[in-house]
Amino acid sequence: MSDDTNKPFNLNMHTARLLMREPFFAALSRRIDKIATTAIPTAGVRVNPNTAQFELMYNPEFMGQLSDSHKLGVLKHEFYHLIFEHVTARKPADGLKRIDNIAMDLAINCHIASELPSEANPGPTIGKEPMKACIPGEGMFKDLPPFKTYEWYLEALKQMREDQQQDGDGKGGQGSGDPFGDMDSLDSHDDFGDASGTTQEIASERMKEAIKKAAEEAEKARNWGTVSSSMRQDIMDRIATKIDWRKVLRYFVKTSQRADKRSTPRRLNKRFPKVHPGKRVRRQAKIAISIDQSGSVDDGMLTAFFSELNKLAEIAEFTVIPFDTQVAEDKVYTWKKGQTRKTERVLSGGTCFNAPTKYVNEHNFDGHIILTDLMAPKPIPSKCQRMWMTTKNYAARPYFSTTERIIAIDS
Numbered sequence: 001m002s003d004d005t006n007k008p009f010n011l012n013m014h015t016a017r018l019l020m021r022e023p024f025f026a027a028l029s030r031r032i033d034k035i036a037t038t039a040i041p042t043a044g045v046r047v048n049p050n051t052a053q054f055e056l057m058y059n060p061e062f063m064g065q066l067s068d069s070h071k072l073g074v075l076k077h078e079f080y081h082l083i084f085e086h087v088t089a090r091k092p093a094d095g096l097k098r099i100d101n102i103a104m105d106l107a108i109n110c111h112i113a114s115e116l117p118s119e120a121n122p123g124p125t126i127g128k129e130p131m132k133a134c135i136p137g138e139g140m141f142k143d144l145p146p147f148k149t150y151e152w153y154l155e156a157l158k159q160m161r162e163d164q165q166q167d168g169d170g171k172g173g174q175g176s177g178d179p180f181g182d183m184d185s186l187d188s189h190d191d192f193g194d195a196s197g198t199t200q201e202i203a204s205e206r207m208k209e210a211i212k213k214a215a216e217e218a219e220k221a222r223n224w225g226t227v228s229s230s231m232r233q234d235i236m237d238r239i240a241t242k243i244d245w246r247k248v249l250r251y252f253v254k255t256s257q258r259a260d261k262r263s264t265p266r267r268l269n270k271r272f273p274k275v276h277p278g279k280r281v282r283r284q285a286k287i288a289i290s291i292d293q294s295g296s297v298d299d300g301m302l303t304a305f306f307s308e309l310n311k312l313a314e315i316a317e318f319t320v321i322p323f324d325t326q327v328a329e330d331k332v333y334t335w336k337k338g339q340t341r342k343t344e345r346v347l348s349g350g351t352c353f354n355a356p357t358k359y360v361n362e363h364n365f366d367g368h369i370i371l372t373d374l375m376a377p378k379p380i381p382s383k384c385q386r387m388w389m390t391t392k393n394y395a396a397r398p399y400f401s402t403t404e405r406i407i408a409i410d411s
Helices: 023-029 060-065 068-083 098-109 150-167 197-221 229-240 245-255 299-310 354-362 392-396
Strands: 033-036 043-047 054-058 258-268 277-292 316-323 333-335 367-371 385-390 405-408
Touching: 023 068, 023 197, 043 068, 043 197, 054 060, 054 068, 054 197, 068 098, 068 197, 098 150, 197 229, 197 245, 245 277, 245 299, 245 367, 245 385, 245 405, 277 354, 299 367, 316 354, 354 367, 392 405
Parallel strands: 033 054, 277 316, 277 367, 367 385, 385 405
Antiparallel strands: 043 054, 258 277, 316 333
16 A cells, blocks of 8 residues: 655645535635645745636645645635635735735635634744734734724734834834734735736636636535625625626637737747748637527627627637528628628528537637527537627526526627
8 A cells, every 4th residue: 555645745636625515615616726836835826827827826845734624724715815806906016015915814814713723723833933824803913803804904904013113112122113024924925916917807707707606506505615694795796796798708809819920020030030030929819700690689789799899809800600590601701890790681590509609610710709699499519618698688598508608788
């Protein structure tokens, strides 16, 4: 029998067991990559700058030393950073300070205090002392109440620092320094707010969708685990916020983009400047726009939709595909920025979503948007990502169930 005690701790092998009684967090966890690294002393979440995916980075030695209860607490702590949008919020111009990090942690840790390293039940020694999380009501935060926001705790901490500095009377005594200067954090916040604007936007939409799916799974199971009723309401309020279909459309197009490398003599090849032309990398998406011809897609909806396409024409090529039970292939056309939309109906039959899906699957598109009333059977799988756009009434009661996005256009 092999001895696994000397093997590095692998979080992926333990997550399902740790989250067995936590349906909401288990569903959220499945949508987050977990990566072992020695680059950080404990753990932390970040947005991958290349893929816009969320990643939970963890130090195997640190995680391996924690009790199961503390492992679960650390996992939840990282997930709450995502739920509270700490990772995708814009970083202050002068960067995140230690006081910002502590305020974020206080806003989270009051919800999971019993599962974290604490004064009464410390964690492993990191640095000079055993690890203890920042928890309202404990240690130097004993006078702070629980269940406040990051912004509230930040102001309270600033007041605590100011009071201590005044106690020192400005003479450089014990009370004149930063009271939080020597505190070790439970996790790393170094990558918070670091991704580019476009990457942050994609990541933010992706996380909102992940939280929405996790909440739906918990609601369906009628089991949120240890998530409190107040936190459950907070999460539901966050996902109930009206979705801006224009942002979703931009997000869909951007996540469909692929690199298009083209030779150009105006851009030097850095390795062989005298031999080969350089490569200009353009990110271009080929998007299929299938329009239901059954009469369910009105002019107001189409006008609003095509107006938004104008703003996306520089990063995508759009092909318009009219369909009913079949695709009118002789009427398929490439839509360009500023082009007048063709308004006439070219078909007048029923509706079959297999027809445009087969056409798109055969023509190597990167994304597929279908404008329809959704009143037809569920289609065959799509080879590229697919999204449905319809009116508010139809979006609320689709004819078939799907995990793909259904977005209502308010014209």
